[in-house]
Structures are given as C-alpha cells and as structure tokens.
Amino acid sequence: MSWVLGNLGVIAGHVLAHLLQAVPAILLSFLLAVPLARLASRLGVLRVGISTAAALLYAIPSLPLFIVLPIVLGTSIRSSINIVVALTLYGLALMVPAAIDAFRSVDGDVLRSATAQGFGPAARFWAVELPLAGPVLLAGLRVVAVSTVSLVTVGGVLGVPSLGMLFVDGFQRGITAEILTGILLTAVLALAVDALLVLAGRALMPWTAAVRPRRGGAA
Numbered sequence: 001m002s003w004v005l006g007n008l009g010v011i012a013g014h015v016l017a018h019l020l021q022a023v024p025a026i027l028l029s030f031l032l033a034v035p036l037a038r039l040a041s042r043l044g045v046l047r048v049g050i051s052t053a054a055a056l057l058y059a060i061p062s063l064p065l066f067i068v069l070p071i072v073l074g075t076s077i078r079s080s081i082n083i084v085v086a087l088t089l090y091g092l093a094l095m096v097p098a099a100i101d102a103f104r105s106v107d108g109d110v111l112r113s114a115t116a117q118g119f120g121p122a123a124r125f126w127a128v129e130l131p132l133a134g135p136v137l138l139a140g141l142r143v144v145a146v147s148t149v150s151l152v153t154v155g156g157v158l159g160v161p162s163l164g165m166l167f168v169d170g171f172q173r174g175i176t177a178e179i180l181t182g183i184l185l186t187a188v189l190a191l192a193v194d195a196l197l198v199l200a201g202r203a204l205m206p207w208t209a210a211v212r213p214r215r216g217g218a219a
Contacts, residue, residue: 003177015185017161021083022149022193028084029091029144034137036092037099038125051097058093062086062154083155083162090151091144098140102133135208138201142194149190153182163189 004011040050069075069082106129114128130137156164166182169175201208 003175004181007178011166011181011185014161014163014165014182015189017080018149018152018163018186018189021080021087021155021160021162022145022152022189025084025087025091025152026141026145026148026193028088029095029148030137030141032088033092033095033099037096038103038129040096040100041103047100051100054093054096056093057089060089062090062151063157065089066155066158078159080155080160083152083160087148087151091148094144094147095140098143099133099137102136102140103129105136106132131205134201134205138197138205142197145193145197146190149193150186153186 036050040047065086066082067077069085070077070079073079073081073085075081110132111124111129114124119128152162153164153167155162156166156168159165163182163186166178166185170178170180170182
C-alpha cells in the first residue's frame, strides 16, 4: 500500500494511457465489424471467407505483430498507434463472427414485413435489423472489450505506456506491489468497461431487460 500511495500519479498516468489505447480499438473493432458481418450475412458466398479471415487474425502472435506494424505504418516501435491497430485487428477476429451470428439471428419474416410496410433498406436496417441484432452484438462487444483491455498490457514489454508497464517495471525491480497493482487494475478496468457496456445496452435497448418472476406464484 505504501508503494501505491507513493506512486498515485504514475498509476493514474498508466490507467489513462491504457484507456486511450483500449477504447479506440474497441470502437473501431465494432464499427468495422458491423458492415463486414452484415455483408457476410446477406451474401452467403462471402460468409465462410470473412469468418475464416477473422479467425486467422486472432492466430497472429501479438509481439511479432507489434514489431511488424511500425514497419508497415511508418511509426516508432513505441507508438501507441501500433497497439491500437493491432488490438483492432484482434477485436475484429472476435467481433466479426459474433456480428454475423447477430444478423443471422434476425427473423427473415420480420424483415420482409418491414419491407412490406414501406421501410427502405436503410430505414429497415436502423429501425428493425440493428435493434433486433443488438443483444447479440452487445454480447460480442463485451467479449471484445474485456479481451482488448487485457491485451493492451502486452505493449508494456515494448515500452508503450499502459498498466503493462507496471508488470515490466515491477518485475525488473523486484517490486511485488507494483506487479500486483498492474494485475488488479487491469482486471478492475476490464470489469468497469464491461459494466459500462451493460448499462449502455440497457439504455439503448430497454426491451431486453429481464423480467423478474414474482415470488410465490406464476408471473
């Protein structure tokens, strides 16, 4: 505890840096996965190819990827841009299959009914298809969020500021409290982001709230 109290400024800086890398990657993964998944769900011939490509992304080892990206992007090896790009790719690997399942779960009869009622393609997507796919999309996004928050720490090995730096520095200096602080805060941050997504889902999709059964009788 004495180490934590004496290094609150350092810890806060690493938490902020961690969020500045995780949040953009999570958002980009979602925004890129949705159109890809919708295309795959509408064109069955592309479904296997897109799903396979997404799965292969997750098979890329993280450290070699972080080393190769600076060469491709023209950035320094310690640039946070490399981490955001890499984590976006890993997020796509998880989010694309989940989003495909989300759009495939939407009943085709409902979509045809919406078309019969005069909904155009864009209006049908925003007013019918996306809301119905929303719960499954949220479930996939929660997995991506927790995974991304965890993977940000790998950048600490390369010297990119994040909570992973506490692992590296603590190990090099033999400070157990620093290592434990990094582990604990990473877990807390992942749980906090997940909780925020749940709250956002309830606000945006109130119809998905579970109905609690009444005690002592049928609902």
